[in-house]
Amino acid sequence: MGVAELTKRLGEAKPDMTRFLVPESFTPFYFTPIYHEFTRAEKLRYNQLFGLVYNEQFVFYESTLSRYLLTPVLENNRYASLHGIIREFRADEMQHAELFSTLNRCIDPILYANSNLNFIQLPAAVHAMWRFFAGRPEWFPFILWLIAVLEERAAYLSRGIIKERDRLEPLMVEVYQAHLADESNHFDYDEALLDRFWYDNRSWVRSVNAWIFQHVFTEYFTTPKRTALRVVDKWLEAFPHWCSRRQELHDALCKLDDDSDYIKSLYGPDVIPNARSQLAAQPEFQRRQSLLCLLGIC
Ligand SMILES: [Fe+2]
Numbered sequence: 001m002g003v004a005e006l007t008k009r010l011g012e013a014k015p016d017m018t019r020f021l022v023p024e025s026f027t028p029f030y031f032t033p034i035y036h037e038f039t040r041a042e043k044l045r046y047n048q049l050f051g052l053v054y055n056e057q058f059v060f061y062e063s064t065l066s067r068y069l070l071t072p073v074l075e076n077n078r079y080a081s082l083h084g085i086i087r088e089f090r091a092d093e094m095q096h097a098e099l100f101s102t103l104n105r106c107i108d109p110i111l112y113a114n115s116n117l118n119f120i121q122l123p124a125a126v127h128a129m130w131r132f133f134a135g136r137p138e139w140f141p142f143i144l145w146l147i148a149v150l151e152e153r154a155a156y157l158s159r160g161i162i163k164e165r166d167r168l169e170p171l172m173v174e175v176y177q178a179h180l181a182d183e184s185n186h187f188d189y190d191e192a193l194l195d196r197f198w199y200d201n202r203s204w205v206r207s208v209n210a211w212i213f214q215h216v217f218t219e220y221f222t223t224p225k226r227t228a229l230r231v232v233d234k235w236l237e238a239f240p241h242w243c244s245r246r247q248e249l250h251d252a253l254c255k256l257d258d259d260s261d262y263i264k265s266l267y268g269p270d271v272i273p274n275a276r277s278q279l280a281a282q283p284e285f286q287r288r289q290s291l292l293c294l295l296g297i298c
């Protein structure tokens, strides 16, 4: 079934909320000792909330990518040679953002009645920063490495969900399967953008961007921070007897920033093999030792 048809069907569908949405190892608490104190009902609720976060991430990245990066590239005649693929790339990602927001409304119609994003909340200044970077790929091509990493990780997540399909919510499995199939050209699109804006760029621009990538990646894409803590607070609404241990729950998540098993589960060799080897081959990234060590490449 195509993405558009599936999106339409989700409007009427009923999810099976007795099931997990994602494999347990795809959630941060799984890597903390405290997770093993949770009852089945507590694990289920946490997993379902984190599944909503995964879907929000797709809504956020794919709509941000379309509006802030691909649209300005399409509107600029200097990049006319890329316009054919960018048009398809943008149409795909806009449809995918709609697919994942419809899935979240199907799973939790009350939470998503008025907004597509409830756990991911960026301050206006951070939003403006992303818009500024993404709209100038010639100056800020680091963003294309983020896209390459996130797209490869998204494919890994989808394969993981499909592999555990017998334990997971069927609509969730169906959406991730359809998304994976519809993304098959995207690695070529990512490569074309990297060729134009990274490999053909000046050496000093690449160096500065490797530095920016390291900082942005560490700040927003590794340790569970604001979004993961909002999930905990939402989870506590269902299990108020845990409220007295709220700080302990938050601390357990914050400690994951130097947990190598957790980081490996996000960006390990089986998760993003191509992006890792491409990054490690770039002289500008070879100079960013702490980034490579974080990824376990040093
Ligand atoms: Fe997508």
Ligand SMILES: [Fe+2]
Residues within 6 Å of the ligand: 093, 151, 183, 186
């Ligand atoms: Fe994509």
